[in-house]
Amino acid sequence: MNYLLAPIAALGRVIITFITETGSILILLFLALRNSLRRPYRFKLILEQMEFIGVNSMGIITLTGFFTGAVFALQTGKVFRLFNAEGYTGMVVGISLVRELAPVLTSLMVAARAGSAIAAKLGTMRVTHQIDALMVMAVDPVNYLIVPRFIATTLVMPVLTAYFDFIGILGSYVVGVVLLGINEGIFVYRIEWMVDVGDISHGLIKSSVFGALIAIISCHKGFYSGGGAEGVGRSTTEAVVLSSISIFVADYVITALVI
Template identity: 50%
Template sequence: MRKILEKIGEQFSRLLAEAGRLSILFGQAVVGIFSPPFRLEESLLQMEEVGVHSLSVTLITGAFTGMVLALQTYIGFKRFNAESLVGTVVALSMTRELGPVLTGLVVAARAGSSIAAELGTMRVTEQIDALTTMAVNPIEYLVSPRLLAGLVMLPLLTALANIMGITGGYLVSVYILGANSLVYIRRTFDYLTYQDIYSGIFKAAVFGVIITVVGCYKGFYAEGGAHGVGRATTGAVVMSYMLIIISNYIITALFF
């Protein structure tokens, strides 16, 4: 019994230590964004890496999610003659939940893993130490631009995923399921409020911070050569997924 309690205590203290290190890294990266030198060039490069390079996969995910949502909702709603509300359900689901969450998960898998692998490789090949010896703060140079990129690009990607999802739902409903185009569009926007859109965009910004900070954290503290980099990459994706899913519930329950 004592051994089990010791094990639980050990795991708990390890979890707390990890949360502490993650928070410190996040804090230092935030300070780095607002401290000179302002790394505009690096930030733009990272925005391209996190945002532009994730664009196609995000757009396809958004479009097909909207399409399948329209299909499934139509099948269900037809049972009680509520097919006209398909547009409303697609729009609300995309903007409030599926847009930000699926974009977050897609970017975590694509860009979060890439950040962890890149920084992990830099750590094990002493490139991060080289930055420090050259009197360059590696957190300001490597983490702050990535954090800023996640914060800016995730809301933009989510907005595009929402548009693609709503458009996909419209195309399936009107051209495959035979819904009336005008009624569908009206139903889509009749019940959609600005708060639905803002809440999704706000969540996306939080997910952007989670993905980039977790990716940087896992890479930054990678150790043990190629195996360590692999572990950091997997760890970054798993941790980002967990934090996105959990924070999504907390944000929805508390604020929206």
């Protein structure tokens, strides 16, 4: 009988864990939003986090953006050439980048680089009682640790995405115009013709939502970490995995709502 019930019990445990975890993340999100409006406002910490999450991610975003645009232009340019339609390469790359690729890939890069660092730092602070030290010094740890990271990530993501857009299109230009020999005027004109402000803002707004998701999930995983070094390692991995999954789910939901 037990072996019949075991899968049901396991399923039940998964569902309970999912609901508990989601509830816990939403409570932390509520606390972060409430504390964002409360004094003290920590502008210096927000700027420091913007530097860490934004400025220090520029290198990896440059590489990812350039090669994404380049390889996408290479693939589409070769196929379009079969139909004598290579002039449309820039247009396809441009629209795909600004609406989907840039926000999603930028978010995945930030989740991997900054999300993991956030979870590891807060997790280490938790297991070494530094978060307890904040509390006994009458400093709200949500206000001090989570709000600056939440605001910074949400604000820098659109900037990084816009930068990814630019670098990605630059990469596609290099491959399309320089390597494949597509007419420069047609390449640029088609992008201008196809990609409008609505497309760009769609991508930027999405990236801001992804930033908020990365921040709150990574902060949650670190903040409630436990179990010493192993626990911090687990939290860091879970932060990246859960952030990445939530980016894809949120991308589908937002796109489905807008289209």
